[in-house]
Amino acid sequence: MKKIFMAIFLFHTFILAKDYEIKMLDIDKDGKTMVFEPAYVHIEQGDSVTFVPTHKSHWAKSLVVPEGAEKFESKLDEKATFVFEKEGVYLYVCPPHQMMSMVGIIQVGRATNIDKIEDALPKLERKSMSNKGRWEEYAKHIVQ
Numbered sequence: 129m130k131k132i133f134m135a136i137f138l139f140h141t142f143i144l145a146k147d148y149e150i151k152m153l154d155i156d157k158d159g160k161t162m163v164f165e166p167a168y169v170h171i172e173q174g175d176s177v178t179f180v181p182t183h184k185s186h187w188a189k190s191l192v193v194p195e196g197a198e199k200f201e202s203k204l205d206e207k208a209t210f211v212f213e214k215e216g217v218y219l220y221v222c223p224p225h226q227m228m229s230m231v232g233i234i235q236v237g238r239a240t241n242i243d244k245i246e247d248a249l250p251k252l253e254r255k256s257m258s259n260k261g262r263w264e265e266y267a268k269h270i271v272q
């Protein structure tokens with residue numbers, strides 16, 4: 129019985145796990161510069177995110193992750209897929225363009241670490257020299 133249950137569980141996970149593509153752009157269709165698209169995604173545990181180097185000279189690096197979660201960092205101009213197993217909110221940046229607010233938020237399931245996120249956001253916002261206000265704008269999407 130246990131085996132059957134496990135098989136169904138695995139089958140379910142295999143079928144339902146989704147991959148979300150996030151493009152790394154110099155400029156988007158609205159004229160926004162140095163931007164992840166979409167910059168906020170809400171996914172479920174077991175889903176993955178693929179960073180796509182649509183334009184050159186970008187990569188993605190996590191800054192804040194839920195407790196016990198793995199940090200992630202892609203390589204310059206390379207496509208990279210990361211699976212998210214831990215629930216919570218992940219903040220990430222494109223290191224060379226963090227000052228230009230090339231930043232993003234991934235929410236996995238519930239916002240278990242919202243206190244840490246709310247604490248980190250104003251500090252990160254102060255590091256933005258241009259395109260200010262993006263952290264705040266993206267954080268409005270976080271579902272509590």
Ligand SMILES: [Cu+2]
Nearest residue numbers: 186222225230
């Ligand atoms: Cu960049």
